[in-house]
Structures are given as structure tokens and as C-alpha cells.
Amino acid sequence: MVRKLAERGDVIPVLAEIFREHGFAGTSLSVITDRTGLGKGSLYHFFPNGKEEMAKAILDDVAGWFEANVFAPLRESEDPAAGIDHMFKAVVLFFQSGRRVCLVGSFALDDTRDRFASEVQSYFAAWTGVLAATLKRSGFGAKAARETAEDVVAGIQGALVLARAQDDPAVFARAMKRLQQRARVAYAD
Amino acid sequence: MVRKLAERGDVIPVLAEIFREHGFAGTSLSVITDRTGLGKGSLYHFFPNGKEEMAKAILDDVAGWFEANVFAPLRESEDPAAGIDHMFKAVVLFFQSGRRVCLVGSFALDDTRDRFASEVQSYFAAWTGVLAATLKRSGFGAKAARETAEDVVAGIQGALVLARAQDDPAVFARAMKRLQQRARVAYAD
DNA sequence: ACTAGTCTGTACCGATTGGTACAAAATATG
DNA sequence: CATATTTTGTACCAATCGGTACAGACTAGT
DSSP: OOOOOSOHHHHHHHHHHHHHHHHHHHOOHHHHHHHHOOOHHHHHHHOTTHHHHHHHHHHHHHHHHHIIIIIHHHHHOSSHHHHHHHHHHHHHHHTGGGTSOOHHHHHHHSTHHHHTHHHHHHHHHHHHHHHHHHHHHTTOOHHHHHHHHHHHHHHHHHHHHHHHHTTOHHHHHHHHHHHHHHHHSOOOO | OOOOOSOHHHHHHHHHHHHHHHHHHHOOHHHHHHHHOOOHHHHHHHOTTHHHHHHHHHHHHHHHHHIIIIIHHHHHOSSHHHHHHHHHHHHHHHTGGGTSOOHHHHHHHSTHHHHTHHHHHHHHHHHHHHHHHHHHHTTOOHHHHHHHHHHHHHHHHHHHHHHHHTTOHHHHHHHHHHHHHHHHSOOOO
């Protein structure tokens, strides 16, 4: 049944990088063809619905990465604290120490959100949800766990904004350290 | 010497709202003419350099608002804690309880940042700087003040992202409460 | 009322936008 | 090798992009 040349899958990370750099509206077909090396023919063959479908594929890919590298480890770690430590490592890796922006966060800020509302919504819902559950396991009260999870996820997003604004990855590093510390000190509601 | 009809100044807030909703790249001349009611003639009369000049004017306006309503009060409050409380009130007002996005933050995320690097950079530098100084006055150690200021400003930005992603202003409200609390508990380095 | 300066609507520009059509090339399967 | 399918480059499309030109309508000071 025809083996794909493993192409479509290979383009997605490149597309993701492009969308991160230029945002959804700022990403034109011409920069896509330039950066991917694929002509419109191939592009529309892999993604018949154009930019919209590319973005959907990317969001899917990101969601998959987080599920595998962040959510699952959080859920499945016997030691919740270890799971959380692992999350911070994965986050630093994924966002390249603050040099890379969060695609979903950038979509959330402008009217792009409306086109991908459910994907954007569920990305953050999943993240805060799983993290809260893990924090609870580690000794946080139910409400404290939810609040801390929201605080950590928002803190990461804000750190990405600030680090890029200041063009200084150290801002991101400091924020990660603070947030990780905060996730360690369990407290009741 | 000709009194202006107080026009240019009146358009800026409208332009700001448009750029917030669509981002820089996503804001087309046609949505600008639609929303402002001004034709290209007037637009290019007030802003001969087009979108770029509009964005500069908006960034200027925002910087002015924060200087007057956030930074100055922080600096000049005899009671630093009162100044900080005032900041949070102003922030909630400005960002309409999380329903409005931070223009500068949204610029920071994509390649728009490069066109307005100094404005973006100094907006956050000023904010964290003044806030850190005030926290120090309120009893924080020098390093603790800097860290907390960064934490608070990043926290606000992240809360805006998360609140919009979830389409839930309550996320923003909870974050403000946490951050305000955190700014109250002074600690040494 | 006259005039100088400010403001604005309209028509227009070349370039680029996202997207389609399709024949040729490459590839996989029999 | 033959054939069916997938992949690709190229040419093309209408629509929109940001921006300019400019004549005419305003407005203000005299």
C-alpha cells in the first residue's frame, strides 16, 4: 500500500520552526517553500488545505511530543517529584533554554486562536491538569495543586515572552529555577 | 500655527486595539481603514511611514501610559506596598481583567520583535527595573527584589497568554492574586 | 472673503498573497 | 518490464497586499 518516502513527517518540524518565528499570519507560502525546499506542488499534496492544515499538523505534533515527553512521565512517575524534575528538563530542552518560542502561546495571543481554539485550549488544559494531579500526589492540597500548576505553566509562558523581549536566555533560566523550586514546596489548601 | 483637529492622537488607541487583536503581520491596511474610519489618505498623512510608524506611535503611547500610571506611582509612592497595590490595580484595568492582550508581549514573540527591538526591550526593562527598586524599598534584598520583579512581570505576561488560551478571565484574576501576594512577602537574598 | 496650510477620498501602482491545474517525473508494486 | 500511484515543478489565477499621487475639500488666521 505504498510506502511514503517519510516526507510529510519530516517537514512538520521545519514548518513548526517557521510558524514559531513568523507567527501564523506572518508565515507566507513563499517563506515556506524557501525554508522547506518543497514547491507548492508537494506542499499542497501533503497539506491539501494549505496553511490551516499545516498548522493543525504542527499542533498535533507538538501535542504528541508533550504527551510523550512531559505528560506521560508526569503521570507515570512513581516519585511525583522526579516526574516534575523531568518536566522542567524536557521544557528547557524543548524551548531551547528560552531561545525558542511556544507556538501555542503565540497562536493564543492574536486572532489565530479563534481558528485553532480547541487545540490551543486543550494544550494548556492538559498541561495544567496533569501537572496539578502530579503536584497533588506529591503532597499539595487539591486547590494548591491547581493553583501551583497554573502558576508554573503561566510562568513558563511569561518567561518565554520576557526572555525573547530582552533577548536574554538567562531570564528564562532564572524563571525555570524559581518555578521548579516553587513546585517542590508542597502546601495544603 | 494651525490647531490639529485632535485626530492623530485619537486614532492611536484604536490602532492599538487592532494590532492587539491581529498582531503586526496580521493587521492589514484594509482592516485599519475599516475600523478607524480613516481612508488611506488620512492614514498616510498622519503616519507617512505606514504600519511601521503606526506601531511606533502605539508603542510610544503604551510606554507613556505605563510611565504615568504604573512606573511613576511605583517610584513616587512613600509607601512602597501601596505603590505595588496600585500597580496591580492599574494592570488589571489596562489589560481589562485579562481580556486584552499585551501588545509588546505579542510583538516580542515573533519576528516583529526585530523591527522594534529597542522599544520592546526597554518596556520590560523599565517595568522590571522600577518594580525591583520598589520591592527593595519595601524590604526585599537586592537580588530577591530583582528576581521577584522578573517573576511578577513574567507572571503577568504568562497569565495573559493562558487566560486567552483558555478564554477565561478567571485565570488572569487568580494569577494577579498570587503575584500580588508574592510581592508582599519581603525576603532577604 | 482671501489665502495658506491641513486633511481626505479616489484612483492607481507593482508585488505578493494563498491557492489551483495539470502534465511530467519519480517511485512502488505486480 | 509494465502499470498504478505518489510526488513534484511550473504556469497560472483572482484577490489583496502596502504604498503613492494628487486634486479637491476642508479649516484657521488675517
